[in-house]
Amino acid sequence: MTAQAIAELSQVEPDEGASLREEVYLRLSELLISGRLAPGDKVSLRDVAGALDVSIMPVREAASRLVADHALEITPSRAIRVPIMTRAEFIELTRIRKTIEGHAAAEAALHHTTEDLQRLRSAQSSFRTQSMASRPAARRVIGANMKFHFALYSAAGSPLLVKIIRGLWLKAGPVINLSVGQPPNRIAVDGVELHDIVLDAVLNHDGERARKGLVDDIDSGAERILRHGTFQDDPPVKDRGRSFGET
Structure with a gap:
């Protein structure tokens, strides 16, 4: 750690x-x-x-x-x-996330409350601010992205669905670190615009558009990670991972 x-x-x-x-x-x-x-x-x-x-x-x-x-x-x-995934494992995780999280986005568009919308708008505003900063801090961008996603999933009104998604993010969260080295403008252009699409779809009770926007958002991040990330079945690299203190 x-x-x-x-x-x-x-x-x-x-x-x-x-x-x-x-x-x-x-x-x-x-x-x-x-x-x-x-x-x-x-x-x-x-x-x-x-x-x-x-x-x-x-x-x-x-x-x-x-x-x-x-x-x-x-x-x-x-x-x-923290495990290091193979490329096949990451692709499978991405496929499952798109199915389940896409469903949650569609449900959020249909069942959100006024309070849910306030949380979503606030989360997107924070994500935009962090992403568009002149020198974006990667951890703050990643944290703001997570808050938007879970504000969206909570708006679906299903605690069980959120619990299932949290289980997926236990595995997905660390892998998102693999996109940290990407040019900040790509995070801004892709992430902010796709989140805007999802938010607009939720505001207009358009479940299918919310689902597609969320799936496109996951795909966009996954493509960057597959291009630039390091996976278990890649050629060995020196000093993979970090360690501070004894286990």
Whole structure:
């Protein structure tokens, strides 16, 4: 884990109704979903425990749950890290995301509330501001993108659907880091314009247009990642992944 990710871990908003075990799991999940960890990053249980001021036990249990979710993996050396996908795995994940998240976008267009629209507009405004900055900060762009997507999915009015999508983003979030090296103008042109299409479709209760706009948005990001990302079945690269502290 990077020093920045460790620092951000303690800043994730707590769930007041969650037990300690669940809280640790949710905070680690948020790092993955928000793209603050990248494929190959090693997770130090001691550093996580220190950042959250808890014992090692709930951290180990949370990590075990995430391993069971296939969001983390244990290496032959017993280190815990974010998995590095093969290209085929990423393509399959993208296909599943388009089906499920596209459905959520269509449902959001049909079932949103006034409060949902306010959250969507706010999230898109933040994404536009971060993307169009003269020197965009990649992590802020990625975080704003995530907030727009989940504001959209929440507007579908189905907690179960959001839970399923969160499970997909446990795997997708870190991979989004692979697009960080892209020219900022491409993130702005592609992401902001496609989000605008989705938002306009939701405003006009056009489920099919919202679905297509969301699918196009996922496809756009996936194409950049496939062009510029590093996958498990690519030629070996030196020092893949990052590690700070002991596991």
